[in-house]
Amino acid sequence: MSNYIGKSIKRREDNRFITGKGKYTDDLVLTGMTHLAFVRSPYAHAKIKNINTKAALAHPGVVAIYTGDDCGNFGVPCGWQVNFKNGDTMKEPPHPLLAVGKARHVGENVAAVIAETLQAARDAVELVEVDYDELPTVTDAKAAIQPGAPQVHDDVPNNIVFDFQIGNPKDEVNAAIESASHVTKLNFKNQRLSPNAIEPRSYIADYDVNADKYTLYTSTQNPHLIRLLMCAFVLGLPEHKVRVISHDVGGGFGSKIYHYTEEALVTWVSKQIGRPVKWTSDRSEAFLTDAHGRDHVTTAEMGFDDNGKIVAFRVHSEANLGAYLSTFSTACPTYLHGTLAQGCYTTPLINVDITAVFTNTTPVDAYRGAGRPEMTYILEHLMDTAALEMKRDPVELRRINFIPAFDGVNQPGYQTQVALQYDSGNYHATLDRALEMLDYKQFRKDQEESRTNGKLLGIGFSTYIEACGIAPSAVVGSLGARAGLYESGHVRVQPTGKVSVFTGSHSHGQGHETSYAQFVADTLGIPIDDVDIIHGDTNEVAFGMGTYGSRSLAVGGSAIMKSLDKIIEKGAKIAAHKLEAAEADLEFAEGKWTVKGTDKSITFGDVSLTAYVPHDYPAGLEPGLDFSSFYDPTNFTYPFGTHIAVVEVDKDTGKVSLKRFIACDDVGNVINPMIVDGQIHGGVAQGVGQALLEGVVYDENGQMITGSYMDYAMPRADDLPFFETDRKVTPCPHNPLGVKGAGEAGTIGATPAVANAVMDAISHLGIKDIQMPITPERVWRAMNS
Amino acid sequence: MIVQGRYRILASATDVWIHLMDPEVLKKVTPGISELMPLGDDKYKATSKIKIGPVNGSFEGQLELIEKIENKTATIVVNQTSKIGNVSAEIKMHLEAIENTTEIVYQGEAKLSGKLAMMGQRIIGGVITSLSKQFFESLNKEIINS
């Protein structure tokens, strides 16, 4: 029986947040704590000829100053190796904690100043004299691979990190496109985005000289991974003497997955000075140094036969990875991107070809969706554009190309042309429901009318699929991942029957403390208040791979389920002994073991107490009720859905207003509908941001000119309407909870829906395409040229 | 960033040239400048304070006049550093005598870095235009009053 699963239980973590009692890293103050401020490169590409710290060191309150000469041999690694098509290893130049010899992007750490107060550190930063020799810069991926382009790293010819291909042989795909009866071809720019979690990154390191132990408080999405990378690959520290704590984290969206140079640096500095040291990013630093997302330049073509069936799809992109390889940067434009090219269509021939490139820009990595929004935009924008070109209805065009429904149990999973095997799907179902919510016929009537009164209505569709719940370790390992992608889940039943759950999934807004407690309480048949969820501390939690790729519940939740199974199994042995019955005659429901067909039973609490006070106890059975498990998934999970955007374009100003946004998603089983809806809302808002507002811009010298909230436009409350959401449920067939993941779906689905809606509104004026962000200026120019 | 414009000064090219080459005059007419110290060879150490919208800083560095052809043309090379970022610019000026007046046509490129580029770029084009206007207006006044 479900007392909690499927119900919108209010979040227990909210109490501390709504009263101002959240504990974010920057809120902490340690005794004797010093403050660190960075000297950052004002140039996108420059030789560092000399650094003079004399005046800065003499500044009152300054404790120490470090440069690349002091710790330049320490560098952060890349977590995923992608090889060139010819098998050569990708180019992986060192990524030092402080620049050595050269700065390669604006904002790169050049020196670290540590002082008694933040103000003293900042003042002393101004006194550090750095003698730079400016070098030519390149910020655009296409420009960077041209002969003669400035070299970001000396030993990386043409700035190419690797080239990559996935899908069917290129000549077969090319031939099919050439003989197709209709080909839709578009150039795309998935523009560079800044993730912008509202909490800036913050780190405090505290080295205890007596115990020779380190504690790092960090705003990260995966404390164990940070500890592993920092100990094993950066600083060479003994892992058992390093504790990483990540309390409340104010949003991540990918940007707090990575092991940043600043994180390792504060840890190293704390030992050098023998005192705690804190660094908190300001917003300008966040724009310059938090890993960015997207930045692909693409040409893609889709070939159709006379009946509108897709015969082939090919994609060629340059992916800008920035100046250095961030932790998962290499996976984003490859295995998290090319593998999505099937969409929910039966396309028989697919080829995706990617060149990854260094430029003099901030490193690029996974940002909500990570490679999948880029591909979904390409695929879904091509579908709506093709429908317009072929004068077909975009809904019908999708229907004739959909993969038929399959549940992964009675029907097998769907093998794509791009390596993945989808677990289960029913793409018509979410489309049907979304259309019902919309009233499509009425919309087309309204649209006709709108064209006569200067307001142009448009509708855009996106029937997306995504791959999340990352992922089977063996599979990702064979593809170059340098880590496993399982999760740990530890359940400790206390003698009084109260339950502490330790999970490696970190929560930074997703509400794990509530939704995890819901399924734990239901599985054990106990009140939810008897369950506590603990995360974010390497000393408490056995291990963890962290939260990203919409994996928490699908992977982390499954690990906990495995431990719960073990607890129920052991509990049954104790119960059988106490009830003097055979284990096979017992059933466990609603928190008690009952001898089938009788009223003889024993509660979970009594069994727990017996396990810890084992006076009358099964022979040979260990005391205690405490299990830890690791869960390694057998496949990714594949949520999908239909998003529909309705926009109104002002004929005079080009301003696009989002009038309606309809989302019918299928994320498998749902533990807490309120939280899932919230994830979709937030995801959609970020997807709308890419379509209409956001974009990082560099000038011709590599200076970022969108480095503040006055220049980088993010969605505000009055840019968005209420979202209309609903769900269909096709359970995941391969994990115990049947869940698929909901964190990224909104972002992946929304962007093309909005972009398509704008084109639907204005294409009758002869406009073929507008690149994102679709600002009023771009629309106005297109309408007036 | 391209910097360009023209300004008519109500004096002869010779007069304009003499004033332009006089550090005391330059110090007086250049907006924000507080110090202009000759270093020889047409090089000066320059200190200035400029407020551009939300960006506000003290600049220090060199100003140099090169490619000088008397009464006709000169190029100003500026390299200034500040806490909020650095500016480097190279601006060519042509003096053209038109009857009793002189038209100054200037064209060049300015490069910004650091916070100045990040926060100031959006508005700095307009600021440079208004600073240039201020400069020539003051120069005009200075020449007429001399």
Next chain:
Amino acid sequence: MQIKVSVNGKEHISDVVPMMSLASYLREVLLLTGTHIGCDTSSCGACTITLDGKAVKSCTILAVQADGSEITTIEGLAKNGEMHPLQSAFKENHGLQCGFCTPGMIMTASGLLDENPNPSEDEIRHGLEGNFCRCTGYHNIVKSIQHAAESMK
């Protein structure tokens, strides 16, 4: 410089450096860390508090400017152990996820409802223009404020 302020009903006399922002004063001197700092340009609204009854961004006010004023922060919103209707509404309507923008959102909303107890959806959305939330898409924040307005009648 010495300042005297009343924060959440309690008087404080403190010596502060002239350039200390009010946000830093609240966080570092009074240890009221519920007021957050999310940007340097008073654009994100995470630091919003009420100063003499008006919602303001405390990152761009100097502590010395607040001398003699009455300040309410998120920590002072609940009265006698009873949550403010906005706090309850945010929880009830899932108006927060990571919680970082939440104190600023709630304080802005309290200023908004003080001025306009019956705001329309549009008025609420415009009232929140100065506050960023990256998690919720504002959907449930607007709902929370609508519900709070209803319950405060």
